[in-house]
Amino acid sequence: MESTKLISYIRHVVSHEFRGPLAGIKAVTFLMRRNPTPDQVSDYVQKIDQKVDTLTHHISDFLDYLRIKEESFEIHPEIVSSREQIEKIIHLNKQSISSHMINVSELPDVSITVDPQRLQQLLSILIANAVKFSPEEKHISVIVEIHSEEIHISVQDKGIGMSDKFIADLFDDEKILESNRTMPGMGLCLYIAQHIVKLHRGQLSVTSKENKGTTVLVKLPILK
Numbered sequence: 001m002e003s004t005k006l007i008s009y010i011r012h013v014v015s016h017e018f019r020g021p022l023a024g025i026k027a028v029t030f031l032m033r034r035n036p037t038p039d040q041v042s043d044y045v046q047k048i049d050q051k052v053d054t055l056t057h058h059i060s061d062f063l064d065y066l067r068i069k070e071e072s073f074e075i076h077p078e079i080v081s082s083r084e085q086i087e088k089i090i091h092l093n094k095q096s097i098s099s100h101m102i103n104v105s106e107l108p109d110v111s112i113t114v115d116p117q118r119l120q121q122l123l124s125i126l127i128a129n130a131v132k133f134s135p136e137e138k139h140i141s142v143i144v145e146i147h148s149e150e151i152h153i154s155v156q157d158k159g160i161g162m163s164d165k166f167i168a169d170l171f172d173d174e175k176i177l178e179s180n181r182t183m184p185g186m187g188l189c190l191y192i193a194q195h196i197v198k199l200h201r202g203q204l205s206v207t208s209k210e211n212k213g214t215t216v217l218v219k220l221p222i223l224k
Contacts, residue, residue, distance in 0.1 A: 017058050021051040053096070057128075065173070065188045068195050075115035075199045079223060082151055083109035086144060089120045093127050100131045105143040111223040112151060114200055122196045125189045126155040126216050133214065134159030150202075150219045158213035167206050190216075 028044045028051075036044065067073035090104050123142075130140045137158040145152045162170075169175040170190045190206075197204040200220055208214035 018055060021054045024051045061188050061192060064192050068192065069173075073195060073199075075118050075196070077113045077115050077200070079111055079113055080116060081109055082112045082144070082222075083107040085112075085114070085116055085119055086123070086142075086153070089123045090142060092120070093124055097127070097131055100134065100138045100140050102127065103139055103141045105141075105145070107144050108146050108151070110146060110151060112220060113223055114220065118196050118199075122193050122218065123153070123155070125193045126218070129189065129216075130155050130157035130159070130214070133157065133161075137213070146222070147219075149222055151222050153218045153220070154215055156213065156215045161210040161212050161214055162206075162208040163210055167208060170206065 025048055028047050032041065032044050064073060086104075086107055090102060094102055127140060127142070134140065134157040139158070141154070141156040143152075143154040143156065145154075171194050173188065173191050176188055176191060194204045197218055197220070202218060202220040204219075205217050206214065207217070
């Protein structure tokens with residue numbers, strides 16, 4: 001990776017992904033000085049919290065990317081219940097996402113060896129992307145199935161979709177760093193998600209049709 005590409009990417013993120021949330025926080029703090037009602041204060045605090053979360057996610061993604069390139073990105077696997085872990089992750093995402101309905105299939109219960117925090121990061125990335133690129137269609141589906149010695153987790157949306165070329169570029173960090181994307185905010189998150197899956201000896205794939213929606217499928221081994 002050339003340092004100039006990384007510098008260019010940092011400039012793009014700071015200009016576009018950081019400036020928006022910071023401007024939003026500034027606007028809300030201005031409104032809070034104008035004697036707001038208690039309900040308005042509650043709404044303003046929630047908006048600030050959302051903006052801070054956005055900034056935190058961008059910073060975390062960038063730091064994780066650097067760890068991947070430095071080969072210091074680690075997982076700490078544990079033997080856990082698939083149902084218990086996925087239920088917990090879905091619950092957390094439902095709490096933080098009010099704009100969309102997350103529909104979940106019946107969850108099978110098998111033992112899997114995963115890093116619980118990284119599994120939460122992985123599924124949260126996939127759900128957040130599905131929400132982000134489905135501005136009109138408000139239903140996101142999470143489908144979990146057992147296939148032989150694997151657990152398959154699909155996150156599906158009926159949003160704007162992607163072309164085949166765009167899908168190929170999602171996992172090429174050089175392309176991500178050097179291009180100004182037509183889908184702002186995508187950034188490095190799926191690149192990081194794929195790395196998380198690989199460290200768990202799994203597979204991640206994306207199928208999509210423009211204006212029809214996208215399905216991201218994660219396959220992870222189950223414990224025998």
